[in-house]
Every structure is written in C-alpha cells, then in structure tokens.
Amino acid sequence: MKVLQIIHSGNAVLDRIAKWLQPVILLIFRLTWGWQFFQTGLGKLRNHANVVEFFTSLGIPAPALNAWFVGGVECIGGLLLLIGLWSRPVAFILAGNMLVAYLTVEEDRAALLEVFSQLDPFLKADPFFFLLTSAIIFAFGAGLFSADALIARLKKQAGDMSSCTAY
Helix, strand or coil: CHHHHHHHHHHHHHHHHHHHHHHHHHHHHHHHHHHHHHHHHHHHHHCHHHHHHHHHHCCCCCHHHHHHHHHHHHHHHHHHHHHCCCHHHHHHHHHHHHHHHHHHCHHHHHHHHCCCCCHHHHHHCCCHHHHHHHHHHHHHCCCCCCHHHHHHHHHHHHHHHHCCCCC
C-alpha cells in the first residue's frame, strides 16, 4: 500500500509540473511555427510565379488561384497563431492545408499513407511540424498566453460584472 501512495504522490507532483508547463509549451509551439507558417505563406505570396509553376508541375487545379489561397492561408493563419487568436479554427484550417500538402507531393503522400509501417519518411517530410503544431493547437487550444485566453477572461469579467446590481 505504501508503494501505491508514493506513486500517487509522485503522479500528483508531475501533474502540477505539467499543468505549469502546458501554457509555456503551447506558447513556444505557437510562436515558433506560427512564424514559420507566416514566413512560408509570405514566400508563396512574394514568389507567386514560382509557386504557380510548382503547383502546375504537381497537377494542382487552378494553380494560380491555389497559390494565392495557400499563401494567404499560411500567412494570415501564421499571424493568428502568433497572437493566439481564433486558434482552434485556424489550426483546423492549417491542418487541412498540411494534409493537402502531404497528399500533393508524391513522396510525402507515400509517407502519409505508410505512416504506420514506415514512420521515418512521415516525420522527415516538410509538412510534418506544421501539421503537428496545427494538431496540438487544435486539440489543446492556444494556451494561457494568447489573445483567445485574454478574450475569455474579459468575457468572464464582463459576465461577472453584469450579475452585479448597479446602485
């Protein structure tokens, strides 16, 4: 019985540490990969002709329109991730964008489709960390240090204040 108490106490300590680290880790992911999304999207917008040529070589329909769309989604989505605003919907859209990126490039598509038998190619593909970050932010939200959290706190305060009677 003593061993179970020690394990339970140790687990409680680790739980407190993890709860303290969660917003910091979410912030690091958002800042690092939000900036990367922004930079990648901006690069697509600035080098539109090259992206159109690449998209054409991949057989993507309406390559010019898709180049503008993907560049805009990544650029604006990256900025929104950086500040942590509308994080879950943005992460959902960016995750979809990264899944399309996996499916469009032949070797990345193979890596995605064979992820359970060969993990290395999936992990080494260019979209991996972008997809991972999108999935993390979608699942856990933007964290404590974000515009989403600030808005939630302000709404809660406004709700608390509305229940008070004015004299």
